[in-house]
Amino acid sequence: MRVGILGSGQVAQSLANGFLALGHEVMLGSREPGNPASAKWAQAAGAKVSGGTFAQAAAFGDLLVLATLGTATPHAIEMAGLRHFDEKLVLDVTNPLDFSHGKPPALVGAPGSSAGETHQRLLPKARIVKTFNTVGNALFFRPKLQGGVRGDMFLCGDDAGAKERTADLIRAFGWEPIDIGGIDASHYLEATCMVWILNAMRNNDWNRAFKLVPAA
Ligand SMILES: NC(=O)c1ccc[n+]([C@@H]2O[C@H](COP(=O)([O-])OP(=O)(O)OC[C@H]3O[C@@H](n4cnc5c(N)ncnc54)[C@H](OP(=O)(O)O)[C@@H]3O)[C@@H](O)[C@H]2O)c1
Numbered sequence: 574m575r576v577g578i579l580g581s582g583q584v585a586q587s588l589a590n591g592f593l594a595l596g597h598e599v600m601l602g603s604r605e606p607g608n609p610a611s612a613k614w615a616q617a618a619g620a621k622v623s624g625g626t627f628a629q630a631a632a633f634g635d636l637l638v639l640a641t642l643g644t645a646t647p648h649a650i651e652m653a654g655l656r657h658f659d660e661k662l663v664l665d666v667t668n669p670l671d672f673s674h675g676k677p678p679a680l681v682g683a684p685g686s687s688a689g690e691t692h693q694r695l696l697p698k699a700r701i702v703k704t705f706n707t708v709g710n711a712l713f714f715r716p717k718l719q720g721g722v723r724g725d726m727f728l729c730g731d732d733a734g735a736k737e738r739t740a741d742l743i744r745a746f747g748w749e750p751i752d753i754g755g756i757d758a759s760h761y762l763e764a765t766c767m768v769w770i771l772n773a774m775r776n777n778d779w780n781r782a783f784k785l786v787p788a789a
Contacts, residue, residue, distance in 0.1 A: 578634070647692070687757075688760055731755050
């Protein structure tokens with residue numbers, strides 16, 4: 574499979590490493606061609622990778638990933654060209670965070686205007702699934718958690734088939750998929766990211782994952 578990732582940061586690179594380990598081809602996209610971060614990563618990662626613009630990555634991928642600065646993602650999508658998203662599975666891992674007043678960041682967006690919903694409205698023909706936004710990128714691929722526990726990876730979206738494919742990918746990345754509903758549930762997944770951040774700041778430990786534990 575060809576995976577086009579909009580983004581050149583740590584999140585894009587960590588997901589790309591996971592897709593590569595699973596045997597897929599990956600292109601990272603940026604605002605400008607020759608972005609130094611993706612060029613450096615591509616050089617280290619090897620043959621099945623490349624870097625390009627947002628538009629090139631979006632055209633390249635059968636599966637697309639939104640891994641750009643949360644509040645700038647609509648701009649990145651516009652730069653990529655809306656038609657490149659039509660009918661494709663699009664994983665939205667973004668969180669609309671405002672760091673302008675320092676840390677912790679503020680979450681932007683009320684119910685109905687979360688990033689996931691905003692991106693789905695911008696791309697009505699895309700099959701957007703919100704996921705991988707509630708855990709740090711260091712744990713994205715087959716993390717080793719205490720006690721050998723398999724962490725929960727939440728997802729939501731409107732297309733049942735897209736969610737099934739995403740759930741398979743989540744399992745391949747070493748997580749248990751937890752479907753929490755339609756794309757309107759993005760608001761709550763994006764808020765869950767804040768739970769993760771606030772806990773991490775209080776404990777100075779960014780390597781924790783969520784797990785819903787059933788009663789005995
Ligand atoms: N940090 C984590 O562990 C973590 C975990 C889960 C989810 N997330 C979310 O994942 C996303 C990516 O996070 P990150 O830390 O890897 O990177 P980031 O610093 O949030 O974003 C970097 C990417 O955003 C693009 N970008 C920045 N300003 C832009 C603008 N004005 N217009 C268009 N594109 C712009 C950059 O483009 P260039 O390539 O051109 O520089 C780059 O590709 C964020 O939404 C974040 O909240 C983060």
